[in-house]
Amino acid sequence: MRHLTAAAAVLAACLVAGTAGASSLRVAPTGLNLPAGNAASSVRVWNNDREPISVQVRVFKATxxxxxxxxxxxxxxxxxPPMTQLRPGTENLVRVVRVSxxxxxxxxxxxxxxxxxxxPSRMKAGTVNVLVRHSIPVVFEGR
Structure with a gap:
C-alpha cells in the first residue's frame, strides 16, 4: 500500500511540475497499397499546430x-522531400516512389x-514535449 501511495505522489508531482505539449502533425492516407505496375503514390502531411514544425520522412524495407x-x-x-518545414496550418505532399x-x-x-x-527553441524547463511519429505501411503488389 505504501508503494502505491508513493507512486501516486510521484505521478501527481510530475503532472503539476510541467505541462505537456503535443504537435498536430497529421498524415493521410494511413496506408498505401499500389497495384501491379504502379511505382508512385503520395502522402499528405499537415501541421495543425500554432508553431512551425520540421518533419523528416524515411522509407524502410519491412520484413x-x-x-x-x-x-x-x-x-x-x-x-x-525527405525533410520539410511546415508553417502553421499548412500541408505538404510527400511523393513515395519505387525507383528499383x-x-x-x-x-x-x-x-x-x-x-x-x-x-530546441520550444524546449522549456518543466515541460514535456511529445513528438509525433506516423508509421505508414507501403505495399507494392506484383504481377
Whole structure:
C-alpha cells in the first residue's frame, strides 16, 4: 500500500511540475497499397499546430522475422522531400516512389516513417514535449 501511495505522489508531482505539449502533425492516407505496375503514390502531411514544425520522412524495407516486423534501410523506394518545414496550418505532399528497376515478383512491403523533429527553441524547463511519429505501411503488389 505504501508503494502505491508513493507512486501516486510521484505521478501527481510530475503532472503539476510541467505541462505537456503535443504537435498536430497529421498524415493521410494511413496506408498505401499500389497495384501491379504502379511505382508512385503520395502522402499528405499537415501541421495543425500554432508553431512551425520540421518533419523528416524515411522509407524502410519491412520484413517479418519470427512474427515481428523488422525494418531495414532501402534504396529501392524513396520519399521526396525527405525533410520539410511546415508553417502553421499548412500541408505538404510527400511523393513515395519505387525507383528499383527490378520488377516486383510477388509483393514488396515497406514502412514510411514520418517524424516530427524536435525544435530546441520550444524546449522549456518543466515541460514535456511529445513528438509525433506516423508509421505508414507501403505495399507494392506484383504481377
Amino acid at each position: 517479418m522475422v519470427g512474427g515481428k516486423e523488422r525494418l531495414e534501410p532501402t534504396r529501392d523506394v524513396v520519399a521526396s 528497376d527490378r520488377p516486383v515478383q510477388a509483393q514488396e512491403r515497406y514502412r514510411l516513417l514520418v517524424d516530427e523533429l524536435p525544435d
